[in-house]
Amino acid sequence: KQEVTQIPAALSVPEGENLVLNCSFTDSAIYNLQWFRQDPGKGLTSLLLIQSSQREQTSGRLNASLDKSSGRSTLYIAASQPGDSATYLCAVRDNYGQNFVFGPGTRLSVLP
Amino acid sequence: DAGVTQSPTHLIKTRGQHVTLRCSPISGHKSVSWYQQVLGQGPQFIFQYYEKEERGRGNFPDRFSARQFPNYSSELNVNALLLGDSALYLCASSLELGGRTGELFFGEGSRLTVL
Numbered sequence: 001k002q003e004v005t006q007i008p009a010a011l012s013v014p015e016g017e018n019l020v021l022n023c024s025f026t027d028s029a030i031y032n033l034q035w036f037r038q039d040p041g042k043g044l045t046s047l048l049l050i051q052s053s054q055r056e057q058t059s060g061r062l063n064a065s066l067d068k069s070s071g072r073s074t075l076y077i078a079a080s081q082p083g084d085s086a087t088y089l090c091a092v093r094d095n096y097g098q099n100f101v102f103g104p105g106t107r108l109s110v111l112p
Numbered sequence: 113d114a115g116v117t118q119s120p121t122h123l124i125k126t127r128g129q130h131v132t133l134r135c136s137p138i139s140g141h142k143s144v145s146w147y148q149q150v151l152g153q154g155p156q157f158i159f160q161y162y163e164k165e166e167r168g169r170g171n172f173p174d175r176f177s178a179r180q181f182p183n184y185s186s187e188l189n190v191n192a193l194l195l196g197d198s199a200l201y202l203c204a205s206s207l208e209l210g211g212r213t214g215e216l217f218f219g220e221g222s223r224l225t226v227l
Contacts, residue, residue, distance in 0.1 A: 046218075
């Protein structure tokens with residue numbers, strides 16, 4: 001059974017810092033991995049989707065990497081801003097099913 | 113273009129009642145999935161439908177059921193509500209099931225409170 005963990009559970013940084021969020025999964029036979037952002041009480045906003053054959057994806061100040069063999073993905077946020085404050089979730093879709101398995105998320109606070 | 117839309121946004125029910133949640137996917141998307149998110153946790157998979165057929169079911173009791181209509185919209189039904197069913201219910205759509213077209217797009221969710 002696929003399990004996804006995220007470290008740290010919460011993170012507070014001053015504005016302007018570069019930061020890294022970590023995601024680990026137990027079964028490396030994944031189909032793809034997707035990073036999401038969730039504001040309090042809201043739905044999930046898709047940030048980046050990485051196919052299993054890819055090593056990384058970039059969108060603006062965000063860069064996500066994938067190391068399937070070690071069961072890890074990282075989300076790098078450059079020059080953080082207060083508007084980046086939210087919970088960041090990673091989710092993996094494995095080769096056996098059609099659903100995504102989510103991690104518990106990292107709650108990020110960027111202080112002005 | 114409209115994103116994934118869900119209704120109602122908030123609702124309050126009492127134990128034992130029944131609830132129906134509705135979801136309209138992004139235009140052209142054929143797959144709809146339902147997730148339950150309890151406060152402080154990541155979403156848990158409930159159902160996936162593609163072309164009106166159930167393609168996946170998570171570890172939820174038979175009180176949970178769903179269906180997809182010819183226009184690809186979907187309903188999630190929960191019978192005999194329990195206090196533990198209180199959660200944010202999220203609907204997600206994707207163009208297809210896999211590849212780049214398997215990217216999930218979520219609605220704002222339906223917040224269910226069971227008293």
